[in-house]
């Protein structure tokens with residue numbers, strides 16, 4: 001292990017926590033600062049918990065398959081249930097798999113047996129106990145020194161000067177946008193609003209994930225089958241730094257009623273909206289900043305953060321510790337030209 005300094009991780013979502021877990025396994029020193037008073041306030045606590053191993057991007061697919069191994073061996077809430085997918089275009093390599101009817105029988109989709117679901121809050125809770133202490137209520141800012149390095153981090157009112165060997169990893173989800181402004185790092189992140197809806201499971205459905213990609217809706221049983229968790233939202237960019245208060249539920253409900261009549265608005269229990277941040281080429285930013293030597297990014301996970309983070313985190317840990325076994329991260333380099 002070459003790096004003997006402290007690794008400061010900003011953000012305790014799935015990215016920051018899986019990284020911390022990987023660093024812990026390698027006995028590296030790290031500290032986690034989390035802006036909120038608890039984990040899961042943003043995307044990592046508000047997602048559908050779907051592990052999507054199908055992907056046209058073979059690089060991302062390889063990381064999801066790694067994550068699948070991880071969840072199978074470590075995550076008690078992971079359930080292998082398969083997914084029925086009605087894709088936009090049938091150009092996935094899985095096109096040879098069997099067809100299966102959606103629960104409303106109006107159409108058929110491809111049944112992918114090797115997919116599954118997890119309970120995002122359970123994943124976070126397990127990781128919180130694994131990684132040790134987290135400094136909550138600690139929104140952190142970056143202070144650039146000589147233009148080649150981060151000189152210090154400012155946690156609320158307290159400044160922590162960085163030692164020569166120390167590094168900072170921004171795993172701050174949508175907070176990465178504000179932090180990239182502080183460092184003048186050129187990260188092209190587009191924010192999309194996505195909403196999670198929880199319905200009472202009046203159908204008692206307990207089958208696979210059903211995903212109508214055309215309507216941009218997917219749902220799965222959750223909460224021991226008591227609820228159906230659905231997500232909907234158009235891929236229309238929103239301001240990355242604005243408040244999200246307006247949700248166009250009417251449009252989502254019209255789609256639900258058309259595609260999945262049992263996702264009935266009278267049965268709605270809860271809804272939670274947040275942003276997903278995606279680089280223009282749909283691949284996350286993972287690795288060293290293009291200009292600053294002691295700054296690293298683990299962000300832009302888009303709609304796949306739960307699916308790819310556990311696969312990516314050990315390689316990022318290797319990179320931070322100076323090991324060469326991190327070459328697979330090259331396609332995610334923050335300085336890549338998109």
Ligand SMILES: Cc1cc2nc3c(=O)[nH]c(=O)nc-3n(C[C@H](O)[C@H](O)[C@H](O)COP(=O)(O)OP(=O)(O)OC[C@H]3O[C@@H](n4cnc5c(N)ncnc54)[C@H](O)[C@@H]3O)c2cc1C
Nearest residue numbers: 011013014015035044047048050140173175304305306307
């Ligand atoms: C509705 C919805 C459904 C989704 N469904 C799926 C799915 O089925 N499968 C899948 O794989 N992915 C899904 N995703 C995507 C997935 O949730 C995200 O990609 C992932 O959670 C992003 O994780 P993160 O750790 O990067 O960000 P976050 O979860 O946002 O965590 C970042 C943390 O950093 C903290 N932070 C921010 N700024 C600072 C700062 N300055 N200092 C310190 N801390 C800071 C925040 O408080 C937050 O806790 C979905 C997303 C949404 C919104």
